[in-house]
Amino acid sequence: MPAVTRRPFARHGKQARRRAWTSAVTVVAAAAAVLLVSGTSLAAIAGAQLKAAPQTVQLSTDDQSTAKTADITAIKGGANILLIGSDTRVGQFDSDEHVEGARNDVTMLVHLSQDHQQLTAVSFPRDLMVPIPACTNPATGTTYPAASSAMFNTALGNGGVSCVVDTVENLTGLSIPYAGLITFDGVIEMSNALGGVDVCVAQPIDDTFTGLHLTAGSHKLEGTDALAFLRTRHGVGDGSDLARISSQQVFLSALLRKVTADGTLSNPLTLYKLAGAALSNMTLSDGLARTRTIVGVATALRGMSTANMLFVQYPVADDPTNPARVVVDEQTAHTLNVALQNDVRTSLGDSTTGRASQESPSSGGTASGTPSSDPSAGTSTGGSSSAGTPSGTSSTPATPSTPKRTATATPLPSSITGQSASERTCSVGN
Structure with missing residues (x-):
């Protein structure tokens, strides 16, 4: 096989004195743990938690109107929820560092299909250069003018x-009536x-930045170790934020498999703890901070196969003017946007894991050889490593243990990376 010449990788988001406090990506994990519980149990738990809920926030007038009048389980074209993780540490777990200005270093758009057969979570890189509309800061009253290209x-x-x-609405063409902001204490x-x-x-x-040191193999992560795993950028793949996204998808997929497979949802005490961990560490939009909404989503997701829960990275390419930034891969992003707008059931290509993840070496198991015990996985799928693949390009195809594509789903372009929650993948160190 001829040698392949690769150009140096852009380490996106490497900024002076900014540490990767992005463990709040587990907003998806927190939300999923709450949303996947069965209706009756969730109604009581969510009702109690929401009475003591943290802050709520208003969205734009149009979004507020939709959220107040719509049944989230019957929205035409499916329901969209934006989940945001901030890098601020003020007032949070043993905070000894102040990062000026909160930033949405983790942002995931969750699309629940109208037929309740698929959930797609789209991660947006923090260093993506995009148009940002004119906005007024609700805390300070300062108005920021629209920018044609900003981080x-x-x-x-x-x-x-x-x-x-x-x-995100401007970027994707979607209407997003529900949103939540989470702190990293919830992790x-x-x-x-x-x-x-x-x-x-x-x-x-x-x-050394996060203090995370893991040997190859399978690890049970909780507490600060789980926090460090989700924060680490320097320890995975090529050290970029894009690598961190794929490594985080490894964790979130494992969490969803655990929540749906081992009796977690039948344990009232665990349910209460999960609901409390999620809701007490979130700021919810007015429409999402309602028992009816959360119970509605729980009902819609009940019984959904983890094979139909997809994590994807929004398509990007290297910014030609700045190697530390990325820009939208317009053609591929358009394909993804249209699929979400039209509520099309999609599947990932056969070799599309991200920069810092790869298929587990044990088919249907973990790195230590543990066999799959996920009854909701359906046709478990596999992928090969594309760690180090430049953004906006696809990896070299490899033969997966099980094909990802199904006859009933429309395959996304091969350059869109990610995985389903049923896939047993491993994070790749560096």
Whole structure:
């Protein structure tokens, strides 16, 4: 086979004195743990938790109107929820560092199909250069003018949750009537409530920035270890934020398999802890902070196969003017946007795991050889490593253990990376 010449990788988001406090990505994990519980139990738990809920936030007038009048389980074209993780540490777990200005360093758009057969969680890189609309900061009253090209993760500081929602709506063409902002305290509480999450590591992870040191193999992560795993960027793949996204998808997929497979949802105490960990560490939009809404989503997701829960990265390419930034891969992003707008059931290509994840070496199992016990996985799928693949390009195809594509789903372009929650993948160290 001829040698392949690769150009140097852009380490997106490597900014002076900014540490990767992005463990709030587990907003998806927290929300999923709450939303996947059965209706009756959730109604009581969510009702009690929402009475003591944290802050709520208003979205734009149009979004508020939709959220107040619509049944989230019957929205034409499916329901969209934006989940945001801030890098601020003020008032949070043993905070000894102040990062000026909150930033949406983790942003995930969750699309629940109208037929309740698929959930798609789209991660937006923090260093993506995008248009940001004019926004007014709800805390300071400062108005920021529209920008034709600005870093995506500045939207939260400009105008709060509503500004991030408006930015993603403009980017995708979707209406997003529901949103939530989570702090990273929820990571520790969520992982502890579950008794830890089993995560596969293909190569050792050594990251002095987060203090995370893991050998190759399977590790049960909870508390601060889970927090460090989700924060680490320097310890996985090529050290970029894009690598971190794929490594986080490894954790979130493992968490969803655990929540749906081992009796978690039938344990009232665990349910209460999960609901509390999620809701007490979130700021919810008015429409989402309602028992009816959360119970509605729980009902819609009940019984959904983890094979139909997809994690994907929004398509990007290297910014030609700045190697530390990325821009939208317009053609591929258009394909994804249209699929979401039209509520099309989709599947990933056969070799599309991200920069810092790869298929587990044991077919249907974890790195330590544990066989799959996920009854909701359906046709479990596999993928090969594309760690180090430049953004906006696809990896070299490899033969997966099980094909990802199904006859009933429309395959997304091969350059869109990600995985389903049923896939047993491993995080790749560096």
